[in-house]
Amino acid sequence: VPARFYVPxxxxxxxxxxxPDEEAHHLAxxxxxxxxxxxxxxxxxxxxxxxxxxxxxxxxxxxxxxxxVAPAAESRVGVTLAVALLKGDRFDAVVRxxxxxxxxxxxxxxxxxxxxxxxxxxxxSASGRWARVAVSSSKxxxxxxxxxxxxxxxxxxxxxxxxxxGLVLVEPAASAAVMGLADVAxxxxxxxxxxxxxxxxxxxxxxxxxxxxxxxxxxxLGTRTLRADAVPVIALAALLAAWGEL
Amino acid sequence: VPARFYVPxxxxxxxxxxxPDEEAHHLAxxxxxxxxxxxxxxxxxxxxxxxxxxxxxxxxxxxxxxxxVAPAAESRVGVTLAVALLKGDRFDAVVRxxxxxxxxxxxxxxxxxxxxxxxxxxxxSASGRWARVAVSSSKxxxxxxxxxxxxxxxxxxxxxxxxxxGLVLVEPAASAAVMGLADVAxxxxxxxxxxxxxxxxxxxxxxxxxxxxxxxxxxxLGTRTLRADAVPVIALAALLAAWGEL
Numbered sequence: 424v425p426a427r428f429y430v431p432x433x434x435x436x437x438x439x440x441x442x443p444d445e446e447a448h449h450l451a452x453x454x455x456x457x458x459x460x461x462x463x464x465x466x467x468x469x470x471x472x473x474x475x476x477x478x479x480x481x482x483x484x485x486x487x488x489x490x491x492v493a494p495a496a497e498s499r500v501g502v503t504l505a506v507a508l509l510k511g512d513r514f515d516a517v518v519r520x521x522x523x524x525x526x527x528x529x530x531x532x533x534x535x536x537x538x539x540x541x542x543x544x545x546x547x548s549a550s551g552r553w554a555r556v557a558v559s560s561s562k563x564x565x566x567x568x569x570x571x572x573x574x575x576x577x578x579x580x581x582x583x584x585x586x587x588x589g590l591v592l593v594e595p596a597a598s599a600a601v602m603g604l605a606d607v608a609x610x611x612x613x614x615x616x617x618x619x620x621x622x623x624x625x626x627x628x629x630x631x632x633x634x635x636x637x638x639x640x641x642x643x644l645g646t647r648t649l650r651a652d653a654v655p656v657i658a659l660a661a662l663l664a665a666w667g668e669l
Numbered sequence: 670v671p672a673r674f675y676v677p678x679x680x681x682x683x684x685x686x687x688x689p690d691e692e693a694h695h696l697a698x699x700x701x702x703x704x705x706x707x708x709x710x711x712x713x714x715x716x717x718x719x720x721x722x723x724x725x726x727x728x729x730x731x732x733x734x735x736x737x738v739a740p741a742a743e744s745r746v747g748v749t750l751a752v753a754l755l756k757g758d759r760f761d762a763v764v765r766x767x768x769x770x771x772x773x774x775x776x777x778x779x780x781x782x783x784x785x786x787x788x789x790x791x792x793x794s795a796s797g798r799w800a801r802v803a804v805s806s807s808k809x810x811x812x813x814x815x816x817x818x819x820x821x822x823x824x825x826x827x828x829x830x831x832x833x834x835g836l837v838l839v840e841p842a843a844s845a846a847v848m849g850l851a852d853v854a855x856x857x858x859x860x861x862x863x864x865x866x867x868x869x870x871x872x873x874x875x876x877x878x879x880x881x882x883x884x885x886x887x888x889x890l891g892t893r894t895l896r897a898d899a900v901p902v903i904a905l906a907a908l909l910a911a912w913g914e915l
Contacts, residue, residue: 495893520899525891564893605913645771645915647741647810653766656899657906661915664907667851669891 425461425473426454427562428486429569433466439477439485440464445555447484450476463492467561467569494567498668501527501615505581505589506655507622508532508539508547517655518553518572522560524659525668527615528571529553532578536624544575578619578630582637585617589639592620592658593631601641608665618658623651671707671719672700673808674732675815679712685723685731686710691801693730696722709738713807713815740813744914747773747861751827751835752901753868754778754785754793763901764799764818768806770905771914773861774817775799778824782870790821824865825879831863835885838866838904839877847887854911864904869897 428446442450442464450456458476464486465471473489504521508514508531521529531553533544547553553572561569582589593601619639621630634641644658663669674692688696688710696702704722710732711717719735750772752763760777767775777799779790793799799818807815828835839847865885867876880887890904909915 520896523893523895523899524903525893564895566893604910604915608910608913645909647769647771647812649769649810650766653769653902656902657770657915660903660906661910663891664850664854664910667854669850669903669907 424565425463426450426456427463427465427471427565429467429558429562430464431467431569433464433470435470435472435488439487440474442484442486444483447479450484451479462486464488465494465561465567467558467567469494469497469567471567495565497566497568498525498527498663500612500663500666500668502659502662503528503530503585503615503617504620504655504659505530505532505578505585505617506620507534507537507578508544508575509652510539513652514547515553515556516652518556519560520656521659522557522566522570523564524656524663525566526570526659527568528573529557530573530581530617531575532581533575534578534622534630535627537622538624548575579633581617582619582630582634582639585619585637585639587638587640588613588615589617589619589634589637590642590662591626591631591634591639592618592654593641593643594625601643603643604661604665607642607662612666612668616662618662620655620658670811671709672696672702673709673711673717673811675713675804675808676710677713677815679710679716681716681718681734685733686720688730688732690729693725696730697725708732710734711740711807711813713804713813715740715743715813717813741811743812743814744771744773744909746858746909746912746914748905748908749774749776749831749861749863750866750901750905751776751778751824751831751863752866753780753783753824754790754821755898756785759898760793761799761802762898764802765806766902767905768803768812768816769810770902770909771812772816772905773814774819775803776819776827776863777821778827779821780824780868780876781873783868784870794821824876827863828865828876828880828883828885831865831883831885833884833886834859834861835863835865835880835883836888836908837872837877837880837885838864838900839887839889840871847889849889850907850911853886853888853908858912858914862908864908866901866904
């Protein structure tokens with residue numbers, strides 16, 4: 424597959440399409456491609472085209488669009504990953520892998536036991552770093568969709584918005600009305616779902632009460648203790664497999 | 670849950686059980702537990718007991734067994750992960766996560782496009798490092814079984830041993846008789862299976878021919894390009910979910 428570039432404001436009617444600065448840099452300086460090179464461009468909303476590089480230089484890189492390309496299929500179930508913020512660059516890996524597994528959006532949240540202050544969360548949220556990680560992952564995994572990484576919010580807000588679409592992962596030990604992944608898989612796949620992955624410190628009882636009140640379902644993932652870092656990937660892979668999407 | 674210690678030669682008839690040196694060190698020096706502390710011990714073959722620390726000191730640590738404990742349930746499908754060796758400590762993470770996800774054994778292999786020399790593979794295989802990683806992961810995830818990490822062998826040998834139990838992950842592009850994960854899930858779960866995850870460089874045509882001749886099935890995992898590092902975890906999670914084991 425030729426190298427792929429992201430052009431968020433792409434208009435397929437334009438005779439020539441200019442790449443954003445970062446993408447032009449990647450094309451000309453990192454991959455050292457020039458006029459005549461065959462590439463692909465995608466608009467982040469599902470559109471992808473063959474393209475030929477027409478010029479690179481001080482004015483950036485411009486390409487001429489060719490035929491429409493069928494991108495990697497998107498999951499029929501629109502999955503939002505709502506996930507507790509992790510410290511440092513561990514959250515970058517969560518974004519990268521969630522995009523690769525096909526989520527439609529990522530909603531980082533803070534909760535009672537999240538190990539990141541709200542100020543630090545806001546600063547990281549505003550840096551645009553996660554959006555860049557999402558673009559980079561979409562380019563590599565072949566998706567023509569770039570999932571939105573939303574701003575960090577309190578988990579209760581995300582639960583209220585998710586309502587009955589919400590699936591809250593809980594420890595095997597948690598009591599209440601906990602269903603297994605097999606129960607989720609037994610029902611027809613939904614049109615959309617929000618998967619909640621809590622922080623390493625677990626959920627506060629008040630948060631589980633909010634989840635229950637809003638109609639979210641409690642789901643456990645197996646009977647073993649999973650590393651917190653690995654839970655988003657494992658849970659997404661398991662859910663998508665259960666819904667026939669992997 | 671109290672701290673858990675691994676005693677591979679545990680005899681439940683003994684009045685006192687001595688911990689291996691590494692485990693005694695972990696108990697007394699790292700966790701700073703002493704006489705009277707409540708712990709658990711497991712034998713790596715599925716047996717787990719409550720235990721009380723009787724003494725720690727120059728002669729090591731000794732405990733008295735209490736009641737039998739029901740450990741985390743083992744998967745009904747005995748899954749062997751056959752996986753191409755990765756460079757450096759990336760393979761440690763594969764062992765750790767595969768144990769956590771419940772595999773029964775791990776078979777590292779070298780193949781035409783594996784980026785590790787046979788000499789380096791043998792040296793790392795012989796170091797005992799992966800066995801220690803497996804023990805550590807079993808301790809943390811609550812399993813009372815420590816999966817075997819076998820010596821590195823050529824992939825063709827593992828394929829021959831797996832036969833019709835073998836599921837070889839291939840790129841979506843690969844032609845031949847490729848089935849999806851949904852096809853695997855549609856059949857009743859097998860008693861055991863060997864999942865083959867190839868190297869970043871992919872399979873050599875000769876290896877796929879051997880796999881086909883031995884009766885292994887070719888399986889693709891979704892339609893997107895997955896990071897090589899993440900494939901073992903994603904594939905295991907998806908397979909176990911498909912078989913109702915997560």
